[in-house]
Amino acid sequence: MVPTMLCMVAVPESHSGWTFVTNHARVLAAIADNPNVRIRDIAAHCRLTERAVQRIISDLEQDGYLSHTRDGRSNIYRVEPDKVLRHPAEAGLTVAALLSLLVRDETDHGRSAGPGSRPARSSAAR
Template sequence: MDGVLEPHNGWTFLTNHARVLAVIADNRNARIRDIAARCRLTERAVQKIIADLERGGYLSHTREGRSNLYRIDPSKLLRHPAEAGVTVASLLSLLVRDEADRHRPVQPSGPEV
């Protein structure tokens, strides 16, 4: 991880589960420590979230030496009735940036609503 991230206070649009899933989608070999830092969570909280995601069938992992390789099931449907029919792949397409966009500054897309 590069540097220490600023703490965040207040409400957000995403759950911690969605954040963890997005970080893993971005780096399938991410360490718990790095996921926790990027999501601004404790390592223990990330471990619990990963266990939840695995129990729900959204995520699995295999050991590769001393690290984990995570696999996300993109066809799995989101759990809340308000997102009926929405897949994990659809969610991640909104959250994970393409490699080409990683180093490009974000440009406003139009007038604010």
């Protein structure tokens, strides 16, 4: 069962070719939305395999963009909002700046959910 936080009203059909957002950014945004999210739910939301999500989380943790702590059988993730993005073209931009483009804030949360709408971001992404 996918938590309602990650459900979208309408999901675009599969496509081929390029996209504006990388899988790493999608996974990071999903975690910023819900720091307690399960890998299974991230995979379903981002349309990736669980193994791909595990590799992406490992990449993000290895480079200091994300960390986690264990809580029983669950993980609680922490996004590092002040970490600077890697590519030279984004010199000086932080994770928080990226997430501000990908995650709606609380003022948008109460509005009607339409195609592509996203839930409020968590405190870990601020």
